[in-house]
Amino acid sequence: MIKLIGILLIIIGFSLKLDTIMVVLLAGIATGLVxxxxxxxILSILGNAFISTRYMTILLLTLATVGLLERNGLRERAAKCIAMLQGATCGKVLTVYVIIRTIAAALSLRLGGHVQFxxxxVYPMAKGAAERNGALNKELDEELxxxxxxxxxxxxxxGQNVFIASSGVLLIMGTLKELGINGLxxxxxxxxxFPMAVIAIILAGIRNYMFDKKISKKQVSSNE
Incomplete structure (x- = not known):
């Protein structure tokens, strides 16, 4: 049981909101020592693990870049630019994005992401379009x-399952073969x-259209 001390250290460290990297390293060292x-x-194992997954550090560069852009007004500029476009609505902005994102995933292009886009x-542009006729309340903002x-x-x-070499397609093919379904x-x-991707875009567009109607209704009632 004492070999599980690393898990205990991680639970305690995360509960106390200590530095994540420090907690994980100490948990690994403690587990190795016991x-x-x-x-x-132990140091050699940790070093090899870092080298083998060093591509994950690219995410840190992405976060830093996005942080600098936001600090210099990226979100505000995106909102202003989309608000200047005639006919742009919150739902239309989101629908265009889901179409682009689906096509990019189908082509296995690394475009998109909650942090990066x-x-x-996307959220500031959608909000800028939504607030053309009035500010959103907190409830609508959270829903957006x-x-x-x-x-x-x-x-x-x-979208990714439309690409023949995606992990999802290979997983489906492997599962079907294990079940004795061959020839696929x-x-x-x-x-x-492919039809599911198209249906997903259509349903997403309908959902965005309904959200536009909800925003319009709320703004009209608040202006009266």
């Missing part, structure tokens, strides 16, 4: 946030997922 592993070997760009994030999920989830290729699975 497992009678040499300290130098939704928070700094969830709706914008759902567009990312729809586009990524249904990745192309057949991707082709079958």
């Amino acid at each position: 497992s009678s592993i040499d300290f130098l070997e 939704i928070r700094p760009l 946030k969830s709706l914008a994030n759902s567009m990312e999920n729809y586009g990524n989830f249904y 290729e990745a192309y057949n699975i991707a082709k079958a997922n």
